[in-house]
């Protein structure tokens with residue numbers, strides 16, 4: 414039985430407590446704007462969910478300036494390059510040399526989420542986990558509402574605007590009337606098997622490997638914890654991947670003369686991620702603003718997903734702050750266009766990295782493969798091509814991309 418409906422009010426109703434929703438709430442708090450965050454899952458679930466782990470230069474700066482970067486600066490691993498590995502050889506892309514001193518930080522997304530949850534709770538902000546039956550209403554009015562149930566009671570939250578930060582499978586985007594949004598999508602004929610292993614990384618920097626058996630990536634989380642990915646079939650099952658097979662495959666795909674893979678620890682997590690590019694345009698409908706994975710997905714090869722979510726909510730927080738302070742809607746009206754420029758740059762980069770490094774089925778004539786080799790060769794020989802990779806990887810300044 415549900416208790417009587419309760420009505421509440423806030424300035425910004427935020428659906429989803431992933432990096433997008435949590436960071437938005439935090440940035441708004443810094444501008445003196447009140448919000449309520451509603452999350453389907455439990456706190457434990459969102460804090461333990463293993464996701465990406467590469468923070469762009471600008472993301473690191475933003476988190477630091479917003480006062481949530483202390484643990485990241487202490488525990489995050491600053492990387493000044495990556496290695497491209499193919500045909501048994503390695504080639505380093507030197508980020509600072511190619512980008513005027515920029516670098517990236519390896520720090521798990523769930524660590525960012527933990528830091529943001531702590532900051533939210535310390536600030537006394539509203540953050541409700543395990544809410545159910547979330548729905549959004551009156552989106553084409555200036556008093557939209559979120560209905561949900563929590564702890565056995567029904568609630569209605571009236572807001573000035575709603576931020577749809579509820580990821581790719583959330584309820585906000587599907588609540589927009591048919592025909593109001595345009596979608597652009599590409600599915601790839603492969604997926605990634607991701608694993609976390611309790612072994613020291615065998616490398617100081619990330620290794621992106623192209624191999625005829627498929628792509629492999631050597632990443633890490635801490636000096637004791639390695640993260641790996643292997644290209645697999647789109648409909649693959651983790652049960653097809655016993656530990657032995659994973660280590661064998663990593664050894665083969667990452668092989669390089671004089672280099673050895675540390676494979677003497679337990680695998681503590683396995684999961685399969687589909688590969689997809691997806692963008693919805695515009696990223697707004699009436700009083701609903703979509704941010705992060707709710708609006709766009711990139712294949713993980715360029716490590717852009719989290720950074721795009723951060724960029725969106727920075728634009729949204731700045732626009733809302735201007736609106737509340739002066740009544741000027743210009744930033745809100747430009748929200749979608751401001752974000753989409755950066756989003757499409759990252760879509761292109763992620764597609765390009767994916768296309769250059771994965772084995773494509775049905776490439777019977779080897780055409781795709783030769784294009785990949787030509788592209789890799791170019792990136793290794795030409796400073797201009799290497800700069801393209803590096804500047805996209807470390808990310809652009811917020812007002813420049």
Ligand code: APR
Pocket residue numbers: 428429430431432433434451452453454459464465522547578579580581582583584704705706707717718719720722
């Ligand atoms: N009601 C409330 N919350 C919801 C609902 C719903 N109906 N549906 C989904 N959610 C929650 C999810 O449980 C999740 O915690 O919304 C949150 C969305 O978070 P993310 O999926 O992490 O998306 P986002 O915050 O945009 O961050 C993007 O996540 O997928 C990675 O690689 C991606 O790094 C990128 C980042």
Ligand code: PHB
Pocket residue numbers: 464465466467619632633640713714715716
């Ligand atoms: C990760 O460490 O999870 C990771 C790193 C680089 C990528 C994708 C994922 O491109």
